[in-house]
Amino acid sequence: MKPTEKTPILLERLHEAHPDARYELNWSTPFELLVATILAAQCTDERVNRVTATLFQKYPGPQALADADSTALEEDLKPTGFYKQKTKAVQAMSRALLSQFGGEVPRTVDELVTLPGVARKTANVVLNTAFNLASGIIVDTHVARVSQRLGLTKHDKPEAIEEDLMRLVPQEQWTFFGPATVLHGRYTCTAKKPKCAECIIRDICPRVGV
Numbered sequence: 001m002k003p004t005e006k007t008p009i010l011l012e013r014l015h016e017a018h019p020d021a022r023y024e025l026n027w028s029t030p031f032e033l034l035v036a037t038i039l040a041a042q043c044t045d046e047r048v049n050r051v052t053a054t055l056f057q058k059y060p061g062p063q064a065l066a067d068a069d070s071t072a073l074e075e076d077l078k079p080t081g082f083y084k085q086k087t088k089a090v091q092a093m094s095r096a097l098l099s100q101f102g103g104e105v106p107r108t109v110d111e112l113v114t115l116p117g118v119a120r121k122t123a124n125v126v127l128n129t130a131f132n133l134a135s136g137i138i139v140d141t142h143v144a145r146v147s148q149r150l151g152l153t154k155h156d157k158p159e160a161i162e163e164d165l166m167r168l169v170p171q172e173q174w175t176f177f178g179p180a181t182v183l184h185g186r187y188t189c190t191a192k193k194p195k196c197a198e199c200i201i202r203d204i205c206p207r208v209g210v
């Protein structure tokens, strides 16, 4: 089956399995989602949510994070791992957001990726999730793995995978496809020992590399 034939079936099954698919990071403003997404690198969403529950009360907005004492902030971010780099990244991003955008999270990928520590994936997470803008498709480790195993892409680089997916998935489905595929990858098509026997798309999956 060709990728163009597979994709509508995949979308239908994902809608059945994850009708309300959403990114699992907690946030109440676009800025909070931006920070949480930076903290989620090499860390589980669950752990990030535990940290941000108090972090966002302590530092409510970019000015507070930019002005924060770095040593104290490192302690706050320690449970998310790589806390020294993350402290630097979050503070540099907050300062740039204040100086370049008056503290407001911009609504385009091109503007977002000018912020330190913000790559295309993070930009898409914020635009797809906080603004419901179909700016592109979120390609994280889960989306990359599922897309490769399903034979939707032969690429390894996130940008190239995203281009393949944007050609296959209708744009009005982009904001759904990313979070739904993240959930499929996180809970079924896991990196080690994927649960193929109980997978909702096993009949259309060539299981490339499994």
Ligand code: SF4
Binding pocket: 146, 149, 150, 188, 189, 190, 194, 195, 196, 199, 200, 201, 202, 205, 206, 207, 208, 210
């Ligand atoms: S059949 Fe297996 S490899 Fe294919 S998507 Fe499902 S879990 Fe992943």
